[in-house]
Amino acid sequence: MEPFVLPEPDRRRPSSSLPPGLMTKIVIGLVIVLALIFGSSTFYTVQEHEKAAILTLGKYTTEKEAGLHFKLPFPIQQVIVLPAKMTQRIQIGFRETGGKITPVEEEAMMITGDENILSADAVVEWNISDMRNYLYNIDNAELFLRNSASAAIRSVIGATALDFAITEGKTEVQGKVKERLIEMQSKYQTGIHIVDLKFQDIEPPAGDVQNAFKDVTNAREEKNTKINVATKYENDILPRERGNAQALLENAEAQKKSRILNAQGDVAKFNALYAEYANNKSVTESRLIIETLEKILPNAKIFISDSTGETVKYLPINELLRPPGTATGAATGTTQGGAAK
Numbered sequence: 083m084e085p086f087v088l089p090e091p092d093r094r095r096p097s098s099s100l101p102p103g104l105m106t107k108i109v110i111g112l113v114i115v116l117a118l119i120f121g122s123s124t125f126y127t128v129q130e131h132e133k134a135a136i137l138t139l140g141k142y143t144t145e146k147e148a149g150l151h152f153k154l155p156f157p158i159q160q161v162i163v164l165p166a167k168m169t170q171r172i173q174i175g176f177r178e179t180g181g182k183i184t185p186v187e188e189e190a191m192m193i194t195g196d197e198n199i200l201s202a203d204a205v206v207e208w209n210i211s212d213m214r215n216y217l218y219n220i221d222n223a224e225l226f227l228r229n230s231a232s233a234a235i236r237s238v239i240g241a242t243a244l245d246f247a248i249t250e251g252k253t254e255v256q257g258k259v260k261e262r263l264i265e266m267q268s269k270y271q272t273g274i275h276i277v278d279l280k281f282q283d284i285e286p287p288a289g290d291v292q293n294a295f296k297d298v299t300n301a302r303e304e305k306n307t308k309i310n311v312a313t314k315y316e317n318d319i320l321p322r323e324r325g326n327a328q329a330l331l332e333n334a335e336a337q338k339k340s341r342i343l344n345a346q347g348d349v350a351k352f353n354a355l356y357a358e359y360a361n362n363k364s365v366t367e368s369r370l371i372i373e374t375l376e377k378i379l380p381n382a383k384i385f386i387s388d389s390t391g392e393t394v395k396y397l398p399i400n401e402l403l404r405p406p407g408t409a410t411g412a413a414t415g416t417t418q419g420g421a422a423k
Contacts, residue, residue, distance in 0.1 A: 124153055126161050133166035135213045142214050162217065166210035169277055172224060174231050175203035176282070192236045198244040202284050206231050206263070207277040215273030227274060234262035248284050249299060256281050
């Protein structure tokens with residue numbers, strides 16, 4: 083039996099060989115992968131409602147606004163993008179999910195200053211004002227803001243009477259709570275800016291107490307409505323009557339001044355006539371007599387003759403009185419001294 087002998091390998095061919103061009107493809111692929119990894123870790127985009135915080139070796143260094151930016155690859159630099167310019171909302175005392183509202187009693191129920199129980203629901207609108215403080219001074223921003231808002235509401239409600247809080251004092255309470263919440267954010271340097279705080283409901287717990295307070299509120303609103311109607315009527319009547327009274331006073335004053343001026347005119351006219359009369363009483367007397375005769379005898383013919391001197395004057399009165407076209411008569415008349423008619 084002959085021994086089994088392995089054939090010697092062919093020394094002219096390598097034991098393992100790659101197809102031509104494969105190594106080049108592998109190198110190109112590695113370059114592309116490295117380029118993608120490098121690009122994804124060095125270029126980043128910030129949207130309009132966002133801001134980016136740049137950490138260099140774990141230390142906060144700068145901020146970037148909206149746009150395409152470049153950074154050193156990880157782990158040298160790291161980017162944290164936050165919706166800093168977007169107004170966010172948190173709900174206190176309730177949660178709204180998919181249009182469904184679920185009360186949260188442990189947040190809503192609180193004690194007033196006169197030791198009554200009150201239910202208060204609020205919405206807090208906020209945004210990020212300081213990226214560095216927001217990232218390093220608080221751990222959970224939403225939880226911190228919810229707890230601080232609840233504390234601010236309870237501190238203000240705890241110093242306010244129930245009746246005032248659910249009626250005309252709602253706006254005042256809301257303003258005080260907002261101020262208190264802003265003070266907390268400033269005190270702890272959270273980097274959170276409070277845009278607004280609005281109460282959705284401030285009311286007693288549901289049941290008989292709530293119904294009784296609703297009756298009180300309705301009565302108060304009806305009272306205010308009637309007061310407003312009466313005030314409107316008063317504001318409508320009083321100015322009009324004041325105007326009428328003022329018009330009467332001004333009319334009386336005008337009549338007074340008119341009569342005074344007329345009287346002064348009459349006095350001036352009389353004084354002027356009296357001065358002329360005093361200068362020549364006979365002329366004025368004769369004129370007054372003639373004017374009086376003209377008034378009382380409007381159709382009479384008046385003849386005036388001068389009676390001075392000793393000459394006898396002939397005055398044919400009959401012929402003067404005869405209508406035109408009739409024959410003249412021989413009748414004559416003489417008048418000496420005075421007037422004849």
